[in-house]
Amino acid sequence: MTPQKAIDESTTDERVSFEEYLKLGHEGRVEWVDGRVEKLMPVSLIHVEMFGFLYLLLRFFLNRTKLGVVKPGGYPIKLSELSRAREPDLMVVLSANADRMKPTYFDGAPDICIEIVSPESVGRDYETKFNEYEAAGVTEYWLFDPARRAADIYALDEDGKYARLPMRQGKLVSNLLPGFALDPALLWQRELPNEDAILDLVAEMVTADTG
Numbered sequence: 001m002t003p004q005k006a007i008d009e010s011t012t013d014e015r016v017s018f019e020e021y022l023k024l025g026h027e028g029r030v031e032w033v034d035g036r037v038e039k040l041m042p043v044s045l046i047h048v049e050m051f052g053f054l055y056l057l058l059r060f061f062l063n064r065t066k067l068g069v070v071k072p073g074g075y076p077i078k079l080s081e082l083s084r085a086r087e088p089d090l091m092v093v094l095s096a097n098a099d100r101m102k103p104t105y106f107d108g109a110p111d112i113c114i115e116i117v118s119p120e121s122v123g124r125d126y127e128t129k130f131n132e133y134e135a136a137g138v139t140e141y142w143l144f145d146p147a148r149r150a151a152d153i154y155a156l157d158e159d160g161k162y163a164r165l166p167m168r169q170g171k172l173v174s175n176l177l178p179g180f181a182l183d184p185a186l187l188w189q190r191e192l193p194n195e196d197a198i199l200d201l202v203a204e205m206v207t208a209d210t211g
Contacts, residue, residue: 018078018085022104029073032085040121046146047116051089053192054114054144058092060202061180068094068111077106077113079136086129090114094176109136111176117145130154134162140176144187151184179209 015035016024024030029040043051051072058070070092076085085105092112093101100107113133115125125143133141134156141154141162154162155175165173171181182201186193193201 021085022076029087031087032076034083043116043118047118049192050116050144050146050187053187053198054090054116056195056198057182057201058090060199061177061205062092064202064206065177065179066095067177068092069098071101071106071110075106076104077108077110079109079132082132082136084132084136086113086132088113088129089116092176109133109138111138112140112142112174113138114142114144117143117147119147130162134160140165140174142172142174146187149184149188151182151187179205181205181208 014037016032016037017035018032021030021032021037024037031038031040055070055072062068062070070090073087073089075091076087077091078085088110091106091110091114093106094111097111113129115121115129117125130141130143137156137160139156142152143154144151151172153165153172153174155165157163165175167173167184168181170185171183174180186201
């Protein structure tokens with residue numbers, strides 16, 4: 001059996017196929033770009049905490065509404081036409097596209113890609129991935145920037161370009177997730193809502209949508 005190849009300084013510039021990328025052993029986060037493996041910097045505590053909040057919020061919401069599933073980073077999306085394999089912090093896959101979830105990657109553009117901006121990822125999240133997700137046909141791109149206290153949802157318009165969705169009554173809303181409504185002020189609190197509070201938020205969203 002061939003030993004699993006590890007990513008180190010000598011292999012990050014080496015060209016590998018997508019299949020080889022999937023088999024690479026590595027520590028930390030990596031992405032596949034034009035045949036090369038890119039290492040990503042470790043994230044901050046606020047990034048981890050915001051990720052945990054958003055993951056639970058979407059997981060509980062999607063469980064209640066049966067609209068789809070949320071998957072965390074580490075499960076790459078294969079954007080074949082762009083020769084990219086990106087690992088968004090979170091992705092949402094609607095039930096209609098569940099068949100594109102392969103054991104080790106998602107085939108094509110997911111319905112929603114979510115990125116939490118870190119100091120080292122500003123250019124990548126606001127420009128590189130913005131353009132890539134738009135070109136690949138990711139229907140919605142959610143961006144959360146703790147440093148700037150900015151939260152935006154972009155959706156593809158009729159020309160296939162991202163346009164920022166307006167907030168509704170001060171809350172972020174999604175075209176793809178009826179009932180979902182998040183007050184971005186919650187994200188900038190010293191302590192993010194705990195699991196019980198998140199369940200209450202989801203209950204309010206579902207009740208408001210069906211009321």
